Amino acid sequence: MYIKLESVISRKIKIIDLFAGIGGMRIGFEQACNERGLFCRTVFTSEIKEPALKALKDNFPNIYVHGDIIP
Numbered sequence: 001m002y003i004k005l006e007s008v009i010s011r012k013i014k015i016i017d018l019f020a021g022i023g024g025m026r027i028g029f030e031q032a033c034n035e036r037g038l039f040c041r042t043v044f045t046s047e048i049k050e051p052a053l054k055a056l057k058d059n060f061p062n063i064y065v066h067g068d069i070i071p
Contacts, residue, residue, distance in 0.1 A: 011037070016044040018069060022055040 013033055017026045026042055033040035045060075046069045047053055053065060 012039045012041070014041050014043045016046075017042055018044075018046050020045050020047040020056055020065070021052050023059045026060075 015026070015029055017023070020026065026045075030040045030042075042063070044066060045056070045063055046066050047056055048068050056063075056065060
């Protein structure tokens with residue numbers, strides 16, 4: 001029996017961006033998903049270093065950064 005891969009996997013992917021830095025990994029994931037026809041959404045972003053936070057907010061002005069992952 002042959003099953004098409006597209007019928008098995010969801011076309012939507014949710015990612016979390018821990019230790020986000022300036023958001024380079026997020027950009028890479030989003031680009032890779034777009035090239036494959038997938039919808040990619042970042043549902044959680046974490047970063048604590050001030051210089052990285054400034055660059056992250058400049059690159060993604062509409063995101064909420066949760067800060068430290070340890071309460």
